[in-house]
Amino acid sequence: MNTLLEVRDLKMQFGTLQALGGVDLAVSSATFHGLIGPNGSGKSTLLKAIAGAHFPTSGTISFGGREITRATPSERSRLGMSLKFQITAVLRELSVYDNVLLALQAGEGIWSLLHSRTRNALRDEAMHALERFRLAARADELAGALSHGEQQWLEIAMALAPRPKLLLLDEPTGGMSPEERRVTGELLAPIKADCALVIVEHDLDFIRDICDVLTVLDQGRVLDSGTADAIQQSRKVQQVYTRRI
Amino acid sequence: MAGERASTVPEDTRSPGRSKPRPRRVLPIIEWTCLVAALAAPLLLGERPELITLATNILILSLLAISFDLCWGYSGIMSFGQALFFGVAGYVVALVGRDLEFSHAWATLPLAMLVGLLLSFAFAAFLLLGRKTPTVIFVALGTLTGSYAAERLVSGWQYVGAGNGLSAVKLIQIGPYELVEGVGFYFLALGLLLACYLAARYLARSQFGLVLAGMRQNEQRLAFFGYRVQLFKALIFSFAGLIAGLSGALFAYHQGFIGPGSMGPGLSTMAVLYALFGGTGTLVGPVVGTFLIETISYFLADQDAIKQYWPVILGIALLLVVAFKPTGILGFFVSERERIGSYGGLGKRRDSAHAAGLDRNVAELERRR
Numbered sequence: 001m002n003t004l005l006e007v008r009d010l011k012m013q014f015g016t017l018q019a020l021g022g023v024d025l026a027v028s029s030a031t032f033h034g035l036i037g038p039n040g041s042g043k044s045t046l047l048k049a050i051a052g053a054h055f056p057t058s059g060t061i062s063f064g065g066r067e068i069t070r071a072t073p074s075e076r077s078r079l080g081m082s083l084k085f086q087i088t089a090v091l092r093e094l095s096v097y098d099n100v101l102l103a104l105q106a107g108e109g110i111w112s113l114l115h116s117r118t119r120n121a122l123r124d125e126a127m128h129a130l131e132r133f134r135l136a137a138r139a140d141e142l143a144g145a146l147s148h149g150e151q152q153w154l155e156i157a158m159a160l161a162p163r164p165k166l167l168l169l170d171e172p173t174g175g176m177s178p179e180e181r182r183v184t185g186e187l188l189a190p191i192k193a194d195c196a197l198v199i200v201e202h203d204l205d206f207i208r209d210i211c212d213v214l215t216v217l218d219q220g221r222v223l224d225s226g227t228a229d230a231i232q233q234s235r236k237v238q239q240v241y242t243r244r245i
Numbered sequence: 246m247a248g249e250r251a252s253t254v255p256e257d258t259r260s261p262g263r264s265k266p267r268p269r270r271v272l273p274i275i276e277w278t279c280l281v282a283a284l285a286a287p288l289l290l291g292e293r294p295e296l297i298t299l300a301t302n303i304l305i306l307s308l309l310a311i312s313f314d315l316c317w318g319y320s321g322i323m324s325f326g327q328a329l330f331f332g333v334a335g336y337v338v339a340l341v342g343r344d345l346e347f348s349h350a351w352a353t354l355p356l357a358m359l360v361g362l363l364l365s366f367a368f369a370a371f372l373l374l375g376r377k378t379p380t381v382i383f384v385a386l387g388t389l390t391g392s393y394a395a396e397r398l399v400s401g402w403q404y405v406g407a408g409n410g411l412s413a414v415k416l417i418q419i420g421p422y423e424l425v426e427g428v429g430f431y432f433l434a435l436g437l438l439l440a441c442y443l444a445a446r447y448l449a450r451s452q453f454g455l456v457l458a459g460m461r462q463n464e465q466r467l468a469f470f471g472y473r474v475q476l477f478k479a480l481i482f483s484f485a486g487l488i489a490g491l492s493g494a495l496f497a498y499h500q501g502f503i504g505p506g507s508m509g510p511g512l513s514t515m516a517v518l519y520a521l522f523g524g525t526g527t528l529v530g531p532v533v534g535t536f537l538i539e540t541i542s543y544f545l546a547d548q549d550a551i552k553q554y555w556p557v558i559l560g561i562a563l564l565l566v567v568a569f570k571p572t573g574i575l576g577f578f579v580s581e582r583e584r585i586g587s588y589g590g591l592g593k594r595r596d597s598a599h600a601a602g603l604d605r606n607v608a609e610l611e612r613r614r
Binding site: 051 | 448456470474588614
């Protein structure tokens with residue numbers, strides 16, 4: 001399995017606070033990779049640095065063999081990286097369908113957009129993306145009218161719509177009911193065939209169920225990394241978690 | 246709680262074909278009413294040439310208001326300098342008329358549009374195309390400063406008539422005819438307004454328009470999709486500049502005069518008010534706003550009793566609308582949902598064979614669950 005995303009010695013300094021103190025991470029294609037760790041361990045900061053929301057103080061990030069450490073979010077997106085925000089950022093005043101259309105047509109040229117050349121051609125794909133996340137029947141409604149859990153699904157559907165190679169998910173099940181959480185796991189499983197996943201999540205059961213590899217962060221450094229089982233057995237990890245709890 | 250949530254999800258998917266009856270669409274009615282009224286106006290006003298002049302003025306200023314609506318109502322660019330593109334284009338056609346004795350519409354109107362386009366693109370490159378996302382205030386102050394500086398510059402420049410502006414602008418020529426103000430000019434302005442309106446409407450309702458609608462709500466989200474948000478803004482700003490340029494040229498020809506005030510913050514602010522008063526983000530709103538403000542000003546200014554106070558009365562009326570009805574006059578008739586609109590053409594989809602396929606898919610999902 002080839003390495004899709006490689007992070008080397010990544011450091012991130014906010015004033016006097018060192019959020020990341022030299023993190024290495026390698027994510028293979030077709031793998032679900034979980035980032036876990038106590039609050040303030042740097043999981044979200046790492047995810048944001050990968051997405052391009054913050055530029056790191058030092059270190060490198062490469063994606064598909066290209067260095068992207070200082071690439072803008074839209075450049076990363078065009079290379080095949082997709083991000084779902086922690087706080088839902090669906091466009092509430094647009095219909096559910098238009099939200100997905102917006103995600104799907106992002107690769108189109110301006111001339112094609114002006115003449116709405118792909119409006120009809122993308123319809124099936126958009127409906128398919130909505131069906132996959134059980135939102136097809138609500139395509140016509142405003143995104144703001146969806147429940148919180150459904151908005152999260154819509155976000156994931158949008159993030160997956162342009163067929164990215166890597167999807168970054170920041171706490172996808174935040175605020176969801178246990179049932180919605182279970183369904184989210186079910187809905188995500190089939191994407192592994194063509195998309196790798198880096199996921200930050202507080203719910204350890206959820207992340208253990210769906211991830212192949214887990215990386216544990218603590219105080220801005222990688223504490224341990226390995227399969228879910230290996231991590232569960234890891235003494236270092238147990239120490240950190242028991243210390244915190 | 247969990248049980249409740251779980252049971253509401255299938256509830257909604259169980260009746261996929263059921264869609265709420267669509268509320269009547271009001272915008273097309275308003276658009277057609279305006280068009281019919283505009284076509285009929287010369288017949289009704291035939292006896293009153295001064296009212297034809299007023300109506301022509303309204304059409305010309307409507308173009309300026311639409312150009313502002315494209316910036317603010319559609320793209321979230323607070324441009325306080327639309328008059329700059331209007332005024333510069335007006336001066337250019339006036340100077341071409343004076344110095345080259347040339348005023349054929351086929352060349353001077355496209356020239357005015359080109360001037361508006363290039364000047365606004367230069368502004369956009371400076372204000373919008375930086376690596377960092379500019380704030381609304383930065384853009385508002387940038388455009389306002391440009392407008393103010395241009396007004397001051399022209400006021401002191403003898404070649405362009407300084408504070409007196411350029412008067413006796415050569416009449417616009419169409420083929421062998423010279424158009425003075427009157428019904429002919431009215432229809433020229435109406436035709437051009439209609440053409441610009443349709444072009445702007447086409448753009449706003451296209452997939453490009455969907456990007457603008459998304460941008461207004463969450464610019465950062467759009468950037469994460471891979472859109473070059475600032476480029477979209479620069480393009481729409483330039484298109485708006487083109488329309489403002491056309492408007493300025495028509496204004497100069499129609500009035501036979503163009504002065505420094507036509508490119509300053511005063512007129513720029515009027516463009517903002519026309520659009521806000523009528524209702525931004527609708528295209529027809531700015532036209533309604535221009536009509537109401539200009540007509541009310543015209544008649545109030547004529548009443549001896551309130552001659553002195555009409556700007557105050559108008560100001561208060563504008564303030565009330567802008568403060569209490571941010572969606573403008575049209576906001577009383579047009580729902581928020583209709584104003585934003587749908588871009589995927591879902592209304593058609595409901596009736597198509599696709600809907601049948603969709604129903605099957607949803608039924609299948611249901612069965613699996």
